[in-house]
Amino acid sequence: MFEKIWARHVVAEGPGGHVLLYIDRHLLHEGAAAAFGRLARSERRVRRPDLSFATADHYLLTSPGSPTSDAETRGMVEALGRHTADQRILYFGVGDPRRGIVHVIGPEQGLTLPGVTLVCGDSHTATHGAFGALAFGIGSSEVEHVLATQTLWQKKPATMRISVDGRLGPGVNAKDVILAIIARIGAGGGVRHAIEYAGSTIRAMSMDERMTVCNMSIEAGARAGMIAPDETTYAYIEGRPLAPSGPAWPRALAEWQALPSDPGAVFDREVHLAASEIAPTVTWGTSPQDALPITARVPDPASVADPGRRESMARALAYMGLDPGTPLSDVMVNRVFIGSCTNSRLDDLRAAARVAKGRRAVVPAWIVPGSGLIKRAAEAEGLDRIFREAGFEWREAGCSMCVGMNGETAAAGERVASTSNRNFEGRQGQGARTHLMSPAMAAAAAVTGKLTDVRTLGG
Amino acid sequence: MEPFTRLTAVGLPIDLPNVDTDRVIPARFLRKDRSVPEYSRFLFHDVRFNADGSERPEFILNQAPYRGARIVVAAENFGCGSSREAAVWALAANGFRSVIAPSLGDIFHQNCFKNGLLPVILPAETAAGLRRRLHDRPGATLTVDLATQTVTAPDGAEHRFEVDAFGKEMLLTGRDEIGLTLGFEATIAEFEARHAREMAWAVPPRAGT
Numbered sequence: 096m097f098e099k100i101w102a103r104h105v106v107a108e109g110p111g112g113h114v115l116l117y118i119d120r121h122l123l124h125e126g127a128a129a130a131f132g133r134l135a136r137s138e139r140r141v142r143r144p145d146l147s148f149a150t151a152d153h154y155l156l157t158s159p160g161s162p163t164s165d166a167e168t169r170g171m172v173e174a175l176g177r178h179t180a181d182q183r184i185l186y187f188g189v190g191d192p193r194r195g196i197v198h199v200i201g202p203e204q205g206l207t208l209p210g211v212t213l214v215c216g217d218s219h220t221a222t223h224g225a226f227g228a229l230a231f232g233i234g235s236s237e238v239e240h241v242l243a244t245q246t247l248w249q250k251k252p253a254t255m256r257i258s259v260d261g262r263l264g265p266g267v268n269a270k271d272v273i274l275a276i277i278a279r280i281g282a283g284g285g286v287r288h289a290i291e292y293a294g295s296t297i298r299a300m301s302m303d304e305r306m307t308v309c310n311m312s313i314e315a316g317a318r319a320g321m322i323a324p325d326e327t328t329y330a331y332i333e334g335r336p337l338a339p340s341g342p343a344w345p346r347a348l349a350e351w352q353a354l355p356s357d358p359g360a361v362f363d364r365e366v367h368l369a370a371s372e373i374a375p376t377v378t379w380g381t382s383p384q385d386a387l388p389i390t391a392r393v394p395d396p397a398s399v400a401d402p403g404r405r406e407s408m409a410r411a412l413a414y415m416g417l418d419p420g421t422p423l424s425d426v427m428v429n430r431v432f433i434g435s436c437t438n439s440r441l442d443d444l445r446a447a448a449r450v451a452k453g454r455r456a457v458v459p460a461w462i463v464p465g466s467g468l469i470k471r472a473a474e475a476e477g478l479d480r481i482f483r484e485a486g487f488e489w490r491e492a493g494c495s496m497c498v499g500m501n502g503e504t505a506a507a508g509e510r511v512a513s514t515s516n517r518n519f520e521g522r523q524g525q526g527a528r529t530h531l532m533s534p535a536m537a538a539a540a541a542v543t544g545k546l547t548d549v550r551t552l553g554g
Numbered sequence: 555m556e557p558f559t560r561l562t563a564v565g566l567p568i569d570l571p572n573v574d575t576d577r578v579i580p581a582r583f584l585r586k587d588r589s590v591p592e593y594s595r596f597l598f599h600d601v602r603f604n605a606d607g608s609e610r611p612e613f614i615l616n617q618a619p620y621r622g623a624r625i626v627v628a629a630e631n632f633g634c635g636s637s638r639e640a641a642v643w644a645l646a647a648n649g650f651r652s653v654i655a656p657s658l659g660d661i662f663h664q665n666c667f668k669n670g671l672l673p674v675i676l677p678a679e680t681a682a683g684l685r686r687r688l689h690d691r692p693g694a695t696l697t698v699d700l701a702t703q704t705v706t707a708p709d710g711a712e713h714r715f716e717v718d719a720f721g722k723e724m725l726l727t728g729r730d731e732i733g734l735t736l737g738f739e740a741t742i743a744e745f746e747a748r749h750a751r752e753m754a755w756a757v758p759p760r761a762g763t
Contacts, residue, residue, distance in 0.1 A: 103753075106745040107738055111719020115738060117745060119756050126584065126638075139732070145760060154585070167585045211756050218637040218661055232661055234639035236668035236731075244735045246742060250718055252660075282572045283631030286657045316631060318660045339755040347755035382572050403629065407570055500581035519576045519635060521600050 096323055096356045097254055097289050100229040104212050106246055116249045119211035120228075121241050123149035123184070124197045125171040126216050130239035131178035141182040143245045148206060149179045150187040152196045154501050157434075157463050157490040161189045164502030195466020195492040198222040198436035202306065203466055205335025209324035209351040214241055219436045219516065221312040224321035225305035226328055227354050229289075231318040252287050252318070253363040256356075258294035261370035266550040268446065269304035270438060270514065270533035272296065272368075273311045274376040278386040280366060285317030288364065291356065292322050296370040302331040303442035310437045311516050314383035323355035377423055377546055378518045378531040380411035385518070387423065389536070389548040395419035414520055415528050416508070423546050426530070429509040431456070431541040432523070433534050434463030434490075435497035438514035443534040444473045448481045450538035450549060456486040460541035463495040487541065499523050512540035556670040557728030561651050562697040563624035565708075566614060567685035573628060574635035575662060577601065579644045581636075588643050597644035615648075619693030627684045627696070628655040633662025642669045652698045654705060656681045667721040670728065672700055674715050683707070700725060 107115040127149070134141070141147060154168040155161045163169040172189070179186035187194035193204065198219055201207040209227035214220060216238040223230035237247055257276055277284075290312050297305065305322050312320025329348060332338045339347040374388035387394070396408040396419065412419065417426065433439075433447050444464060462482050464470040470492055473479060479489045496503045497515035499522055505511050507526025514537050515522075518529040530546060539547040583596040595603070602613045609616040615623070626632070626645070632655040633641060642665045645653070651671055656678040658666075666673040676684070687708045688694055694708035700722060705713045724731060735742075750757055 104749075107741050109720050110723055113718065113720035115735065115742075117742075117749060119753075120758075129588075129639075137732070145758070171585055206758060208756060210753070216637060218635065232637040234637050234642075234661055234665040234668065236639060237664065240732050240735065243732050244738075244742065245746070246735060246738075248720055248731065248735070250720070282634055283657050286631060286660055313635070313661075316634060316657075316660070337758045340759075343755040350753070350755070382574075384572075403569065403571060407572075410570070498581055499576075500584055517574070517576070517635060519574045521580055522576050525580070525600055 096227060096291060096321065096354050097229065099354060100210055100212065101251060109248060113248050113250050115246045116212060118214055118241050118245050118247060119146060120201070120206055120213040121147045122197050122201055122213065122215035123147060123175070124152050124217065125154045125175045127238050128171055128174040128178070130216070130235050130242060131174070133239050134242050139243045141184065141242045144182050144184045146245060147184045147242070149175060149184050150194050150197050150200055151175060151189060153494045153498055155189065155493045156502055157493045157495045159491065161491045161493065168501060192467035192471065195469065196436045196439060196494055198310065199439060199465030199469065202226065202302070203335070203468060205332055205338025208332065208338065208347070209328060210354050214247065218313040219310050221318065221320040222306050222310040222436055224309040224312070224319055225302060226332070227321055227324035227351065229319060229321065232313065252289045254291065255285060255288040255317070255364040255366065256291045256293055256362040257366045257368070259292070259296035259368045259370055260294040261296060263296060263370045263373065266375050266535065267373055268533050268535065269300055269307040271373050271376040273308045274378065274383070274386040274531065275368060275373045277311065277315045277383050279368065280315055282314065282382045282384040283316045285312060285315040288317050289319040289321070290315070290317045291362070292320060297322055298325065301442055302327060303440040306440065307437055311383065314516055324351050375533065375536050375549055377536065379415065379417060379423060380408065381414055381518055381520050382411070383516070383518060383531060385411060386531070389423055389546060391423055393417045393419050393421045393423065424548055426546045427510065427544060428458060428512045428530070428540050428546065430458055430505055430511045431460035431537050432463070432496040432511055432513040432515065433461065433537050434465070434495050435515035436465065437516045438534050439463060439465030439469065441469055441472055443514065444469070444478050447534040447538040448478045450535050450552065451485040451487060451542065452481050454485055454542040456541040457544040458541060460487045461490055461496065462487050463490045464492050466492045485542070496523055512537045512546065555728045555730065558651060558670055558672045558700055558725040560697065560699045560701070561624065562695050563651070564620060564622050564693055565625045565627045565684065565688045565696045566620050566623035567688040568614070568626060568628045568632070569685055571629040572631045572634055575633055575638050575641035575659070576635055578633065578641040579638065584638055584640055593644065594647040597648050617692065624649045624651050625696050625698060626650055626653045627681060627688060628653060629681070630656050630678065632658055634659035637661040639665045639668070642666055642671055646671060654681060654684065667724060668731065670725065672698060672725055674698060674705060676705065676713055676715055680713050
């Protein structure tokens with residue numbers, strides 16, 4: 096599948112196996128300000144504004160009205176509005192119900208399609224690979240390059256297939272699958288690879304769940320992660336505002352059906368996991384690879400032979416304020432964050448609501464929907480009422496506490512049960528401690544005040 | 555872009571694996587323009603400085619022999635995580651021109667090439683050996699030569715490395731990559747016209763703004 100999409104987008108060959116790759120979709124957020132600025136100073140224009148799409152997500156607060164915290168962040172949002180207006184790029188700004196997290200709105204609007212190349216100046220762009228798109232994150236210079244030329248110089252990565260087979264147990268979902276994968280191959284395991292996720296477990300997932308899996312490919316080191324399109328994919332796309340329609344739909348469908356890897360396709364690396372071995376998972380350290388089943392204990396650096404690994408584990412535990420041997424389910428939390436481009440879609444909110452229903456949050460717990468439209472859809476189902484009655488805060492769409500750049504952060508020493516994608520030191524605020532987990536597990540932590548095996552709550 | 559040819563400079567050993575770009579430059583500084591005078595202080599800010607702005611003496615970059623370092627010698631997966639090019643900008647603002655490691659985060663790796671920094675991938679044992687020598691003799695220098703694709707260790711040992719031919723060419727010449735690509739305009743336009751016919755379904759309808 097990767098090879099088919101790649102071959103279809105090669106504009107020219109360069110030295111050393113580099114090719115000039117055509118880009119079908121370019122998604123933008125406030126972070127593109129520097130690239131727009133350089134483009135303007137070079138007196139260059141956006142080559143294909145009709146293939147560029149922008150939304151404000153990183154720098155807005157998620158309190159009512161989606162304000163900004165200060166003049167600097169307000170400046171970032173205003174600059175995006177100005178640049179996109181100048182260049183006639185479709186922009187979902189404050190007040191537009193279509194506004195939301197860039198990796199949520201691409202699929203939601205029908206921009207994300209099988210077989211296309213899609214880039215964004217954000218490392219979680221692999222999210223769109225869930226549709227069988229070749230999607231990857233780029234830096235600011237590459238953003239400028241795509242704006243100016245609609246192409247990128249790229250070297251073909253190696254390929255890796257990760258197959259997950261079997262039925263997931265109760266309380267186990269897509270987030271647990273990807274955390275288990277990252278723990279298996281390591282935070283650098285996918286460097287210079289494009290991953291294809293396959294197997295019956297992945298096939299059985301909804302699009303929302305597949306996006307959760309592909310989203311965290313970068314946490315395993317891979318710039319791109321993808322899943323072959325199938326009936327689930329087509330059903331999701333059909334009827335979306337910017338998706339192919341009318342006579343274009345059957346033509347698109349015919350092409351998409353030819354995309355999946357051929358049965359004899361060879362990958363540079365193959366990894367297999369059994370769904371039955373995956374439990375509800377939480378992270379204990381400061382790298383996404385530091386993940387264990389909730390039934391485990393905080394690991395002991397003394398038991399590790401490699402001195403480098405031992406030292407980095409000890410450092411992580413010191414930052415996290417955890418003692419080796421402590422049962423993970425004894426770890427108390429101060430706050431809960433349910434949101435981010437990893438877990439802010441309707442399926443995620445439903446899973447959290449099932450746990451929250453009829454219970455009561457004992458620590459501050461935020462629900463941040465991925466887009467204005469998801470917020471509306473959730474409200475139409477009454478999810479907001481369930482959350483509010485359970486003492487959760489129901490907020491506006493945005494990146495919020497995942498990125499630590501908009502003013503929504505945890506305090507130093509605070510421990511957060513979070514559905515986001517990174518538990519790096521300082522990611523959710525200077526000195527803040529992050530435990531990554533699924534929406535159901537985060538909701539369970541909210542109602543008990545500690546890391547909790549959602550399976551023990553019943554109902 | 556400033557070309558990269560050959561550099562002899564003090565090496566800064568960083569032993570921690572998986573150093574993420576949030577650590578290299580915390581997210582709250584991404585709103586800052588690169589031209590602000592304090593930009594160089596954002597590099598490794600939260601592990602380099604105390605809350606009152608004073609230096610943490612235990613952080614390696616604050617130790618006298620390493621102050622003029624221009625080459626990072628790192629461990630596995632340095633620069634992983636966020637795509638923020640500011641991680642490279644902050645290194646450049648402190649004079650760094652090359653990062654040597656067993657592996658680098660893919661996006662960080664690309665971002666280096668775009669800013670005149672040479673990324674060098676060496677086997678894990680070789681990189682670990684270099685870091686050991688730099689710890690043994692703080693302030694020791696390395697030489698990185700792009701044309702010959704060699705790193706010369708403080709003890710004189712030479713290590714050959716592979717580098718993408720495209721990136722090498724761009725670094726040696728310091729060429730403007732967008733300018734280069736715009737030279738392909740006719741080829742891009744021809745491809746684009748054919749692509750729009752063959753994948754007409756992929757051209758989104760123009761939505762109201």
